[in-house]
Amino acid sequence: MxxxxxxxxxxxxxxxxxxxxxxxxxxxxxxxxxxxxxxxxFADNIATQSYNDxxxxxxxxxxxxxxxxxxxxxNSLTEAQIRWxxxxxxxxxTEAYYTFGPGKDSRYNDQIDTWPTSxxxxxxxxxxxxxxxxxxxxxxxxxxxxxxxxxxWVLFGKDGMKNASNITGRQGDYMRSLAADLKSNCQALYFxxxxxxxxxxITVKNAGNGxxxxxxxxxxxxxxxxxxxxxxxxxxxYKLELPFILAxxxxxxxxxxxxxxxxxxxxxxxxxxxxxxxxxAYTGVxxxxxVKEKNQSLDNKILQxxxxxxxxxxxxxxxxxxxIFVQRSNIGALMVAVDSLQSTVKNDLRNFVLDNxx
Numbered sequence: 001m002x003x004x005x006x007x008x009x010x011x012x013x014x015x016x017x018x019x020x021x022x023x024x025x026x027x028x029x030x031x032x033x034x035x036x037x038x039x040x041x042f043a044d045n046i047a048t049q050s051y052n053d054x055x056x057x058x059x060x061x062x063x064x065x066x067x068x069x070x071x072x073x074x075n076s077l078t079e080a081q082i083r084w085x086x087x088x089x090x091x092x093x094t095e096a097y098y099t100f101g102p103g104k105d106s107r108y109n110d111q112i113d114t115w116p117t118s119x120x121x122x123x124x125x126x127x128x129x130x131x132x133x134x135x136x137x138x139x140x141x142x143x144x145x146x147x148x149x150x151x152x153w154v155l156f157g158k159d160g161m162k163n164a165s166n167i168t169g170r171q172g173d174y175m176r177s178l179a180a181d182l183k184s185n186c187q188a189l190y191f192x193x194x195x196x197x198x199x200x201x202i203t204v205k206n207a208g209n210g211x212x213x214x215x216x217x218x219x220x221x222x223x224x225x226x227x228x229x230x231x232x233x234x235x236x237x238y239k240l241e242l243p244f245i246l247a248x249x250x251x252x253x254x255x256x257x258x259x260x261x262x263x264x265x266x267x268x269x270x271x272x273x274x275x276x277x278x279x280x281a282y283t284g285v286x287x288x289x290x291v292k293e294k295n296q297s298l299d300n301k302i303l304q305x306x307x308x309x310x311x312x313x314x315x316x317x318x319x320x321x322x323x324i325f326v327q328r329s330n331i332g333a334l335m336v337a338v339d340s341l342q343s344t345v346k347n348d349l350r351n352f353v354l355d356n357x358x
Contacts, residue, residue, distance in 0.1 A: 034289050035217050035357060041277045041284030042224065043201040049279055050094050051190040057087035058186035065179040068164070069172050077164040081155050085259065088148060092263045093270030095234070099227045101200045102192035111185045114143040115253050117150055119158045126170040133173045135180045149254065151178045156256040218357045225350050228271050232342030235267055236335050244331045249321035260320035265313050272306050291349070294356050298348055305341040312337040
């Protein structure tokens with residue numbers, strides 16, 4: 001089963017996976033061995049690797065911000081915008097497992113990705129000329145003044161038409177502190193998964209074998225399944241239904257960069273990666289390998305509902321803040337698809353784990 005993420009001119013296109021083409025498996029692994037291999041794939045090759053990529057992308061973003069601070073031209077601004085999108089793409093994929101582990105426990109998720117932001121509040125902050133915009137002072141502010149979306153506001157502007165010549169001195173100071181704060185949090189999150197004393201990857205891999213957090217493999221795998229279900233709920237209830245009901249373009253997730261639909265596509269890619277045991281060029285053992293060994297019909301159902309959600313997300317031809325006025329049926333169709341996927345994950349997949357994994 002193959003899925004490819006193509007980033008073309010800021011648009012994310014997800015291909016649909018085929019349920020008919022079987023991936024070769026290691027015949028040596030029995031069902032219990034596949035459980036361990038799946039946890040290792042997830043911990044090492046998906047979660048830790050993606051957080052390493054986030055850390056590297058944050059480094060690149062910070063470097064581009066420093067370049068823009070020194071040379072305020074549109075070439076430097078465009079480069080910084082590209083670096084923001086690169087970091088954003090990876091971050092949104094990790095939302096498939098952001099509800100557990102260090103991201104939640106240490107509140108890195110809040111510090112990196114709180115939304116929505118208020119353009120009025122951000123303007124008001126920078127208008128306070130006596131207010132210190134250093135990193136240390138920034139870190140004392142509410143999370144809505146920090147992270148990716150505050151940086152989005154600086155780099156793209158309220159209307160998405162930012163010109164480098166319009167970056168004020170205060171905005172320049174603010175974006176430098178934002179970049180440093182982002183880098184600090186992204187690095188800390190990666191280290192929490194990969195190094196002592198936390199080394200959360202080991203906590204996951206040792207499930208059922210001395211892990212304090214997960215006394216059984218079932219406990220760890222249920223946590224993963226619940227995270228996938230939570231992501232579906234977040235997409236449907238907050239990223240789609242809220243702006244749909246309010247008909248409010250300010251309530252979409254990434255309004256300044258017109259990136260809200262791309263965010264959702266990356267969410268679905270992250271979910272599919274976890275289920276299939278994939279990340280970038282790496283393919284290992286995924287939840288799909290456990291499910292199809294015992295219940296091929298359920299595996300097909302889950303893959304079909306992932307594909308249906310991807311198809312619905314790819315149907316958008318305008319940004320989400322415009323779709324709530326001119327393509328409302330597309331929003332409704334995506335909500336239906338994601339709700340169906342959530343129901344299957346929350347009920348069928350969860351029950352499968354309870355019945356078959358100990």
